[in-house]
Amino acid sequence: MAADGIEQRAAEIILLYQEGLAVRLLERRFEISTWALYNLLRRHRVPLRGDVRPASASHRAAEAYERLRSDGLFHHEIAEKFGIKPNTLYRAVQQRRWQKPAIPPGAWR
Known part of the structure; x- marks a missing residue:
């Protein structure tokens, strides 16, 4: 996979994550591990949403x-x-x- 393809894939993962797609669905769709997904998000300085829950x-x-x-x-x-x-x-x-x-x-x- 070329560097452009990797960056395009990373951009798509980040966009879907920011739109609220579940982490498990991202892992299945892109066939990556949880560790790889969060590593990608940290590397691109994407704010993690794990701590924010809507109040019941x-x-x-x-x-x-x-x-x-x-x-x-x-x-x-x-x-x-x-x-x-x-x-x-x-x-x-x-x-x-x-x-x-x-x-x-x-x-x-």
Whole structure:
């Protein structure tokens, strides 16, 4: 394979990755390993998307819970608004309340 073909293939892989195609599908389509795929992405300084996940409905509801309660909505109404069960909302709110606050770097010095 010529150098132009390799670069063209790399550009296609990067474009599909940035458009959101699953890593497993890229591996199968281009017959490359996970290691080779991520090595290519790092070499071309493509930001990896592994750490970014859309928030679930229960997490979004827990974030908005206090504001919606102060607006007069009941617990079951908030759960219904986000399409989740009241018990799921209860657990998400409890989990959020018990999470430790983030400590900024250098705060312990």
